[in-house]
Amino acid sequence: xxxxxxxxxxxxxxxxxxxxxxxxxxxxxxxxxxxxxxxxxxxxxxxxxxxxxxxxxxxxxxxxxxxxxxxxxxxxxxxxxxxxxxxxxxxxxxxxxxxxxxxxxxxxxxxxxxxxxxxxxxxxxxxxxxxxxxxxxx
Amino acid sequence: xxxxxxxxxxxxxxxxxxxxxxxxxxxxxxxxxxxxxxxxxxxxxxxxxxxxxxxxxxxxxxxxxxxxxxxxxxxxxxxxxxx
Numbered sequence: 001x002x003x004x005x006x007x008x009x010x011x012x013x014x015x016x017x018x019x020x021x022x023x024x025x026x027x028x029x030x031x032x033x034x035x036x037x038x039x040x041x042x043x044x045x046x047x048x049x050x051x052x053x054x055x056x057x058x059x060x061x062x063x064x065x066x067x068x069x070x071x072x073x074x075x076x077x078x079x080x081x082x083x084x085x086x087x088x089x090x091x092x093x094x095x096x097x098x099x100x101x102x103x104x105x106x107x108x109x110x111x112x113x114x115x116x117x118x119x120x121x122x123x124x125x126x127x128x129x130x131x132x133x134x135x136x137x138x
Numbered sequence: 139x140x141x142x143x144x145x146x147x148x149x150x151x152x153x154x155x156x157x158x159x160x161x162x163x164x165x166x167x168x169x170x171x172x173x174x175x176x177x178x179x180x181x182x183x184x185x186x187x188x189x190x191x192x193x194x195x196x197x198x199x200x201x202x203x204x205x206x207x208x209x210x211x212x213x214x215x216x217x218x219x220x221x
Binding site for chain 2: 091138
């Protein structure tokens with residue numbers, strides 16, 4: 001199975017189809033996470049992402065290994081942005097291609113849910129008058 | 139022993155790395171993840187207020203019993219929030 005993993009300053013969503021297209025695949029499923037301009041009715045001006053890159057890459061490899069054991073996938077991509085991102089900008093892309101759609105739909109959900117639980121990347125929300133590391137405090 | 143810091147832990151400590159003084163390491167017998175966390179929480183009480191605090195040793199999540207050595211790459215991992 002082919003895989004593309006990136007921690008990058010800027011995600012290019014225009015290349016996703018070519019990256020996931022495969023002659024043995026009958027379906028491609030992609031999730032793109034983007035910056036939402038509101039959190040709890042407060043206006044978000046930007047998000048800032050920081051990663052522990054070497055460990056983040058190794059955790060993403062493990063998640064893809066696990067997905068490849070659960071489903072028959074032909075290609076997988078996982079990309080995460082770092083740095084400052086404005087509303088509507090893409091911050092994460094996960095995608096999979098497989099012979100039939102069930103496998104890539106389920107794998108995609110697993111990839112993003114597990115990434116959010118395990119990969120050492122941190123998000124700071126910037127509002128007009130304050131900034132907060134997300135989930136840092138109970 | 140140098141500790142890499144990320145996210146909220148960087149703000150709490152006020153730097154992106156923290157070096158455990160060699161004297162403290164031997165005096166307090168800091169030899170595993172649990173003793174390191176104990177020392178850091180005592181030195182930086184703000185670390186006690188965050189939702190969770192994991193430690194990575196050589197790019198892997200480590201348990202409290204994991205031993206640590208001078209040559210290991212050690213990082214504090216506050217609650218992750220990617221995606």
